[in-house]
Amino acid sequence: MEIKVIKDVLEANNYIACKVKEEIAKRQAMMINIIGSPGAGKTSFIVKTIQYLDIKSVVIEGDVTSDIDSRKVAEFGIPVVQVNTGGGCHLNANIIDLALQELSSSAENAIIFVENVGNLICPASFDIGEDFKVVISSIPEGHDKPYKYPAIFEKAKVTVLNKIDLMKYVDFNKDYFYEGVLTLNPKGHIFEVSSILGDGMKEWTRWLKLQFMKKFNR
Numbered sequence: 351m352e353i354k355v356i357k358d359v360l361e362a363n364n365y366i367a368c369k370v371k372e373e374i375a376k377r378q379a380m381m382i383n384i385i386g387s388p389g390a391g392k393t394s395f396i397v398k399t400i401q402y403l404d405i406k407s408v409v410i411e412g413d414v415t416s417d418i419d420s421r422k423v424a425e426f427g428i429p430v431v432q433v434n435t436g437g438g439c440h441l442n443a444n445i446i447d448l449a450l451q452e453l454s455s456s457a458e459n460a461i462i463f464v465e466n467v468g469n470l471i472c473p474a475s476f477d478i479g480e481d482f483k484v485v486i487s488s489i490p491e492g493h494d495k496p497y498k499y500p501a502i503f504e505k506a507k508v509t510v511l512n513k514i515d516l517m518k519y520v521d522f523n524k525d526y527f528y529e530g531v532l533t534l535n536p537k538g539h540i541f542e543v544s545s546i547l548g549d550g551m552k553e554w555t556r557w558l559k560l561q562f563m564k565k566f567n568r
């Protein structure tokens with residue numbers, strides 16, 4: 351017996367992602383989907399980025415469970431909503447739609463940073479209505495990540511190489527890493543940062559601000 355699948359999961363997700371995109375445009379906001387392994391430094395990167403930016407910013411924290419990260423973000427006085435997937439390995443557009451309602455007017459004229467669930471595989475397949483994806487890879491994870499998890503490095507507009515301050519302690523071949531990223535994504539941007547010390551943050555936030563200004567011809 352042939353079973354017809356009328357709408358697959360991704361199709362349904364993409365439909366809601368379009369709705370989220372419209373909502374974000376209405377709010378004159380920009381949304382960034384931040385993806386990386388657990389411990390790559392996503393939360394630290396978001397907090398440091400906002401400290402360097404002079405643009406209103408809000409955060410949607412995604413995790414399987416707990417509010418550990420949203421508490422960290424809130425300590426800096428940044429508006430934040432925590433969403434828990436209850437076991438799911440990625441965020442979807444439906445969750446973001448609800449989180450945006452919760453953020454209401456604080457997500458207007460702002461950059462919305464979304465910390466996805468720590469994972470280099472599943473979040474690559476699910477658009478959440480973002481303007482673009484940022485993948486964070488960190489020095490201690492090793493230089494082979496673009497070769498082993500190509501989908502996310504191919505889709506992300508920006509690759510962040512975090513924990514650059516640990517370079518002297520780790521056998522990390524930067525040329526090999528760059529070659530892997532740029533072969534998959536020749537137009538991609540790569541920023542080297544330390545989310546703890548602030549190295550590279552000026553270059554990254556200057557570029558980010560430019561994207562924000564360009565979106566609405568500000």
Ligand SMILES: Nc1nc2c(ncn2[C@@H]2O[C@H](COP(=O)(O)OP(=O)(O)O)[C@@H](O)[C@H]2O)c(=O)[nH]1
Binds near residue numbers: 468547
């Ligand atoms: N040395 C160093 N440690 C970092 C850097 N960024 C994050 N960390 C540390 O890495 C650990 C995980 O960071 P976190 O931001 O929670 O990662 P997440 O799980 O991806 O959100 C924490 O102990 C951070 O202090 C960095 O640039 N340099």
Ligand SMILES: [Mg+2]
Binds near residue numbers: 392393394419465
């Ligand atoms: Mg985190």
